[in-house]
Amino acid sequence: MSPSPITAEAPKNIILIGFMGCGKSTVGRAISQQLNYPLLDTDHYIEEQTGSKISQIFQQHGESYFRDLETDLVTQLLQKDIAKQIISTGGGLPLRKINRSILKSLGYVVWLKAGADCIHERTSKTNHRPLLQSKDPKVLIHQMLEQRNPIYEDCAHLTIQTDDLPINDTVHGIIESARYFFSSY
Numbered sequence: 001m002s003p004s005p006i007t008a009e010a011p012k013n014i015i016l017i018g019f020m021g022c023g024k025s026t027v028g029r030a031i032s033q034q035l036n037y038p039l040l041d042t043d044h045y046i047e048e049q050t051g052s053k054i055s056q057i058f059q060q061h062g063e064s065y066f067r068d069l070e071t072d073l074v075t076q077l078l079q080k081d082i083a084k085q086i087i088s089t090g091g092g093l094p095l096r097k098i099n100r101s102i103l104k105s106l107g108y109v110v111w112l113k114a115g116a117d118c119i120h121e122r123t124s125k126t127n128h129r130p131l132l133q134s135k136d137p138k139v140l141i142h143q144m145l146e147q148r149n150p151i152y153e154d155c156a157h158l159t160i161q162t163d164d165l166p167i168n169d170t171v172h173g174i175i176e177s178a179r180y181f182f183s184s185y
Protein backbone atom coordinates (compact mmCIF):
# COMPACT_ATOMS: atom_id res chain seq x y z
CA MET A 1 0.00 0.00 0.00
CA SER A 2 1.34 3.47 -0.84
CA PRO A 3 1.49 6.02 1.96
CA SER A 4 -0.81 8.99 1.64
CA PRO A 5 0.64 12.36 0.59
CA ILE A 6 2.55 14.14 3.33
CA THR A 7 -0.18 16.57 4.32
CA ALA A 8 -3.11 17.99 2.43
CA GLU A 9 -1.96 21.58 2.67
CA ALA A 10 1.85 21.40 2.78
CA PRO A 11 3.23 23.47 -0.11
CA LYS A 12 6.51 21.65 0.32
CA ASN A 13 8.94 19.78 -1.85
CA ILE A 14 11.48 17.05 -1.16
CA ILE A 15 14.90 17.81 -2.60
CA LEU A 16 17.57 15.14 -3.08
CA ILE A 17 21.21 16.16 -3.09
CA GLY A 18 24.44 14.18 -3.15
CA PHE A 19 27.43 13.10 -5.17
CA MET A 20 27.16 11.57 -8.64
CA GLY A 21 26.01 7.97 -8.44
CA CYS A 22 24.52 8.20 -4.94
CA GLY A 23 21.07 7.20 -6.24
CA LYS A 24 19.21 10.54 -6.41
CA SER A 25 17.40 9.72 -9.66
CA THR A 26 16.37 6.21 -8.61
CA VAL A 27 15.26 7.27 -5.15
CA GLY A 28 13.55 10.35 -6.60
CA ARG A 29 11.53 8.21 -9.01
CA ALA A 30 10.46 5.85 -6.21
CA ILE A 31 9.36 8.68 -3.87
CA SER A 32 7.57 10.37 -6.73
CA GLN A 33 5.60 7.19 -7.45
CA GLN A 34 4.78 6.51 -3.81
CA LEU A 35 3.60 10.04 -2.99
CA ASN A 36 2.22 10.73 -6.43
CA TYR A 37 4.22 13.97 -6.58
CA PRO A 38 5.86 14.93 -9.90
CA LEU A 39 9.60 14.40 -10.23
CA LEU A 40 11.81 17.20 -11.51
CA ASP A 41 15.34 16.09 -12.37
CA THR A 42 17.50 19.21 -12.76
CA ASP A 43 19.90 17.58 -15.26
CA HIS A 44 17.03 16.33 -17.43
CA TYR A 45 15.32 19.72 -17.24
CA ILE A 46 18.46 21.55 -18.34
CA GLU A 47 18.98 19.05 -21.17
CA GLU A 48 15.40 19.56 -22.34
CA GLN A 49 15.60 23.36 -22.13
CA THR A 50 18.92 23.63 -23.96
CA GLY A 51 18.45 20.68 -26.33
CA SER A 52 21.97 19.57 -25.38
CA LYS A 53 23.40 16.75 -23.29
CA ILE A 54 25.18 17.81 -20.08
CA SER A 55 28.48 16.56 -21.51
CA GLN A 56 28.00 18.77 -24.60
CA ILE A 57 27.23 21.80 -22.43
CA PHE A 58 30.45 21.23 -20.46
CA GLN A 59 32.43 20.73 -23.63
CA GLN A 60 31.05 23.71 -25.55
CA HIS A 61 30.56 26.28 -22.79
CA GLY A 62 32.45 25.06 -19.71
CA GLU A 63 31.42 24.16 -16.18
CA SER A 64 30.76 27.71 -15.01
CA TYR A 65 28.12 28.17 -17.74
CA PHE A 66 26.43 24.95 -16.63
CA ARG A 67 26.47 26.18 -13.00
CA ASP A 68 24.73 29.38 -14.18
CA LEU A 69 22.01 27.26 -15.79
CA GLU A 70 21.56 25.39 -12.49
CA THR A 71 21.27 28.66 -10.55
CA ASP A 72 18.77 30.02 -13.11
CA LEU A 73 16.68 26.87 -12.75
CA VAL A 74 16.46 26.81 -8.94
CA THR A 75 15.78 30.56 -8.92
CA GLN A 76 12.87 30.00 -11.32
CA LEU A 77 11.51 27.18 -9.15
CA LEU A 78 11.54 29.45 -6.12
CA GLN A 79 9.84 32.27 -8.03
CA LYS A 80 7.16 29.89 -9.30
CA ASP A 81 6.49 28.84 -5.72
CA ILE A 82 6.38 25.20 -6.76
CA ALA A 83 4.86 22.76 -4.29
CA LYS A 84 4.65 19.03 -3.68
CA GLN A 85 7.36 18.06 -6.09
CA ILE A 86 10.35 15.78 -5.78
CA ILE A 87 13.48 17.53 -7.01
CA SER A 88 16.49 15.41 -7.89
CA THR A 89 19.55 17.65 -8.28
CA GLY A 90 22.79 17.34 -10.19
CA GLY A 91 25.67 16.45 -7.85
CA GLY A 92 27.30 19.87 -8.09
CA LEU A 93 24.20 22.01 -7.74
CA PRO A 94 24.73 22.71 -4.00
CA LEU A 95 28.30 23.96 -4.63
CA ARG A 96 27.12 27.56 -4.89
CA LYS A 97 26.05 29.06 -1.61
CA ILE A 98 23.09 30.84 -3.22
CA ASN A 99 21.85 27.48 -4.56
CA ARG A 100 22.09 25.91 -1.10
CA SER A 101 20.03 28.69 0.34
CA ILE A 102 17.42 28.38 -2.43
CA LEU A 103 17.19 24.59 -2.01
CA LYS A 104 16.51 25.01 1.69
CA SER A 105 13.77 27.53 0.92
CA LEU A 106 12.21 25.10 -1.56
CA GLY A 107 11.62 22.36 1.00
CA TYR A 108 13.08 19.39 2.82
CA VAL A 109 16.63 18.72 1.67
CA VAL A 110 17.90 15.14 1.89
CA TRP A 111 21.55 14.26 1.34
CA LEU A 112 22.01 10.76 -0.05
CA LYS A 113 25.50 10.02 1.20
CA ALA A 114 27.72 7.23 -0.14
CA GLY A 115 31.35 6.22 0.24
CA ALA A 116 33.97 6.45 -2.51
CA ASP A 117 34.03 2.70 -3.24
CA CYS A 118 30.28 2.52 -3.66
CA ILE A 119 30.23 5.65 -5.85
CA HIS A 120 33.08 4.36 -7.97
CA GLU A 121 31.32 1.04 -8.51
CA ARG A 122 28.06 2.76 -9.51
CA THR A 123 29.57 5.44 -11.74
CA SER A 124 32.11 3.24 -13.52
CA LYS A 125 29.29 1.53 -15.46
CA THR A 126 28.61 4.67 -17.51
CA ASN A 127 30.72 7.43 -19.07
CA HIS A 128 28.30 10.35 -19.45
CA ARG A 129 29.65 12.36 -16.49
CA PRO A 130 32.20 14.92 -17.71
CA LEU A 131 33.73 15.51 -14.28
CA LEU A 132 34.61 11.84 -13.80
CA GLN A 133 36.49 11.37 -17.07
CA SER A 134 39.89 10.57 -15.60
CA LYS A 135 42.48 7.81 -15.78
CA ASP A 136 41.99 7.28 -12.09
CA PRO A 137 38.39 8.18 -11.23
CA LYS A 138 38.67 6.59 -7.80
CA VAL A 139 41.30 9.08 -6.65
CA LEU A 140 39.24 11.88 -8.15
CA ILE A 141 36.11 10.70 -6.35
CA HIS A 142 38.02 10.64 -3.03
CA GLN A 143 39.27 14.20 -3.57
CA MET A 144 35.90 15.53 -4.68
CA LEU A 145 34.10 13.87 -1.75
CA GLU A 146 36.52 15.47 0.68
CA GLN A 147 35.77 18.86 -0.82
CA ARG A 148 32.04 18.38 -1.25
CA ASN A 149 30.86 16.43 1.79
CA PRO A 150 30.97 19.48 4.11
CA ILE A 151 29.00 21.40 1.46
CA TYR A 152 26.27 18.76 1.25
CA GLU A 153 26.19 18.64 5.04
CA ASP A 154 25.71 22.40 5.18
CA CYS A 155 22.66 22.13 2.93
CA ALA A 156 20.88 19.03 4.27
CA HIS A 157 18.03 18.70 6.73
CA LEU A 158 18.53 14.93 6.69
CA THR A 159 21.48 12.69 5.78
CA ILE A 160 21.06 9.05 4.79
CA GLN A 161 24.09 6.77 4.42
CA THR A 162 22.97 4.73 1.45
CA ASP A 163 25.88 2.35 0.74
CA ASP A 164 24.31 -0.85 2.09
CA LEU A 165 20.76 0.36 2.54
CA PRO A 166 18.04 -1.26 0.41
CA ILE A 167 16.33 1.37 -1.73
CA ASN A 168 12.94 0.71 -0.11
CA ASP A 169 14.39 1.57 3.31
CA THR A 170 15.88 4.79 1.95
CA VAL A 171 12.57 5.76 0.36
CA HIS A 172 10.54 4.88 3.46
CA GLY A 173 12.98 6.79 5.71
CA ILE A 174 12.76 9.91 3.58
CA ILE A 175 8.97 9.89 3.38
CA GLU A 176 8.53 9.40 7.12
CA SER A 177 11.11 12.05 8.05
CA ALA A 178 9.63 14.52 5.59
CA ARG A 179 6.16 13.92 7.01
CA TYR A 180 7.48 14.71 10.49
CA PHE A 181 9.42 17.73 9.26
CA PHE A 182 6.43 19.26 7.49
CA SER A 183 4.02 18.47 10.32
CA SER A 184 6.07 20.64 12.67
CA TYR A 185 5.53 23.71 10.49
Ligand code: S3P
Pocket: 018, 019, 020, 021, 024, 043, 054, 089, 090, 091, 092, 093, 128, 129, 130, 131
Ligand atom coordinates in the same frame (compact mmCIF):
# COMPACT_ATOMS: atom_id res chain seq x y z
C1 S3P B 1 27.73 16.88 -11.69
C2 S3P B 1 26.79 15.89 -11.55
C3 S3P B 1 25.95 15.43 -12.64
C4 S3P B 1 25.71 16.56 -13.64
C5 S3P B 1 27.03 17.11 -14.10
C6 S3P B 1 27.88 17.65 -12.94
C7 S3P B 1 28.58 17.25 -10.52
O1 S3P B 1 24.68 14.98 -12.16
O2 S3P B 1 24.95 17.58 -13.09
O3 S3P B 1 27.72 16.10 -14.78
O4 S3P B 1 29.24 18.30 -10.56
O5 S3P B 1 28.59 16.48 -9.54
P1 S3P B 1 24.49 13.59 -11.35
O6 S3P B 1 24.82 13.87 -9.92
O7 S3P B 1 23.03 13.30 -11.52
O8 S3P B 1 25.36 12.58 -11.97
